Amino acid sequence: MKKVLIVEDSTMVMRIIKHVVKQSAVFTPLYAETLAEAKALIDTNPDIFAAMVDLSLPDAPDGEIVDYTLSLKIPTLVLTASFDTERRNILLAKGIVDYVTKEGRFSYVYACNLIHRLIKNENVHVLVVDDSSMSRKIVVNMMRLHRYPVLEAKNGIEAIKVLLNNPKIKMLITDYNMPEMDGFELVQKLRVKYVKSELVIIGISSEGDGHLTARFIKAGANDFIKKPFNHEEFFCRITHNVEQVEMIEQIRDATRRDYHTGIYNRYYFFEKGYEDWLAAQGNNTPVALAVIDLDNFRLVNEKFGNDAGDVVMQHVATRLDQSLDRFLVARTDGQEFYVLMVGLTNDKACSLLEHVNSVISNASVDWNGSKIAVSFSAGVANYSAQNGSEQCDEGGFDELVINAYQCLHRAKDAGGDMIIGDGGVADDVQE
CATH class of the missing domain: 3.40.50.2300 (Response regulator)
Known part of the structure; x- marks a missing residue:
């Protein structure tokens, strides 16, 4: 998170600011009560993103800290006990971000929200x-x-x-x-x-x-x-x-999100996935689509309860989303996930999913003192307009999904915990 310097000599005001900052938790605060303390923090933290400073400090009663932070090109928000039009105009001309009068708790909420806004900007x-x-x-x-x-x-x-x-x-x-x-x-x-x-x-x-x-x-x-x-x-x-x-x-x-896991849902996958697949066909780029199914997930619910099953589902979804973050990942129905991997041939897609399955299998889920082992099976299919196997329409994308399911069923019939591809249909496409 971004580091923000907060300088305030009033104990009561500082207590309120700390409470407000703690509730927002959108940046890392560095607190100081004097100009000297602020300088020491800046010396040890050269990557400070912004500063929220009191205009009158014990060792800087005339706003010297504002000149100091601005000289270092640190975006500066000024806190002051009273509103003074002339001083406000002078400070704005110097290039401060804003000028906030300390009139109550909302003033500090406004100041923290403004820092958050700077981060998002x-x-x-x-x-x-x-x-x-x-x-x-x-x-x-x-x-x-x-x-x-x-x-x-x-x-x-x-x-x-x-x-x-x-x-x-x-x-x-x-x-x-x-x-x-x-x-x-x-x-x-x-x-x-x-x-x-x-x-x-x-x-x-x-x-x-x-x-x-x-x-x-x-x-x-x-x-x-x-x-x-x-x-x-x-x-x-x-x-x-x-x-x-x-x-x-x-x-x-x-x-577009699955309410339970937070990753994309089935509807968005088919909307976005079709667009990406269509673009890849036009560029003659290989595309792999994987259907993933958790192994023995029904037994997890039966042995440990539905709450444990929910935790396992969230764990797998998070791992898939992190491991395959450059691809489109979605939870579809129950224990199934879809992944669209633009740019990967069948062999490469299968190898990648083997690695991901290994990562997930090695990170069992802790549940009330028990460790729940997790693995998945997957079917992977590839298509390319170049090899004449498919037309660039929605029916072609749907057929890609069907072929991936056929590969998944073969993996399940073989005992599960494995990845089976469609024989590398897209391997003929040059990458």
């Missing part, structure tokens, strides 16, 4: 579009202050090119008045390809009135912010839009 790529280099620089610097990775474009046409070449971009902030393609037209074109939950678009402008805001929103923008920006309002609006999309992604991901 590192994975939210942003594109800023503005023909004015000065205006663009202001927005870029503000976003980087909150740890967003930022790309830039001078107009709408350039923005589309940058966006297509950088699929990780999750947010686009665009000015309205630009040459070649203005912000309003850019929003219209992007909404043909990207829905609001895929790409957050925020319009900005110093021109116009409420009608411009309405036009942007009706064209498909998630939000509109008028220049000049108020620091707090700007980031509250940005954060609100990012978190809204993240919430939608969490809900969508939950529908």
Whole structure:
């Protein structure tokens, strides 16, 4: 986890902060009560991610610690006992992340949530579009202050090119008045390809009135912010839009997960698996599909109870997901799992699953003093459009699953605890 320096000389306030931080558990706190202690911690922890500091300390009564952490380019959140507009403006001009007044427990919750937001922001790529280099620089610097990775474009046409070449971009902030393609037209074109939950678009402008805001929103923008920006309002609006999309992604991901083990479910496997298989066929890439079945799982439930069976199922799911993390792994029905291994021939897929089975077998599950041995059997099938054995349609993917089941039945009939492939149908495909 990221390390965060927290500097506060008040015993009562520190106690509250520690309680809030302990509940969130999203970063590793390093506590100090003075500037001297903070410097010592920084010297021994050069990888500090951010700092939450009190403005007035016994050995730094005038905010010297803020200058110190900022000089080391550590994102800094300031805690203060009272609100002072002039001092706030001075601190914001220096480049602090935010300015939080210590007015109650929620203030510290807000501060900790903001640190968590900075951590998550590192994975939210942003594109800023503005023909004015000065205006663009202001927005870029503000976003980087909150740890967003930022790309830039001078107009709408350039923005589309940058966006297509950088699929990780999750947010686009665009000015309205630009040459070649203005912000309003850019929003219209992007909404043909990207829905609001895929790409957050925020319009900005110093021109116009409420009608411009309405036009942007009706064209498909998630939000509109008028220049000049108020620091707090700007980031509250940005954060609100990012978190809204993240919430939608969490809900969508939950529908794809098996409620019991947390790995993907059958429905998502067939949705995503077919897409990956189809792409592999187009690229002439070998694909292996495995159907895995736990050996003697019914006996585990009968001897140790259903609760033990649940623990065994979760144990196997976790091991499979970790060992095969670069492939698509899903729990389908009961004690069965599917794995789609793009890029592997039959021989290689079987060898990999033999290794995984060995790892799982050597790590028995502890249950009330007893050790439950676990192993699995698997059937592996391969197909490739190149060898003429299959057409690129859903029926072809379903037949791949059927063939894997046939191999699984052979493994079970042979006594279990083994991996059987379909004879390497895809071995003729060049890797």
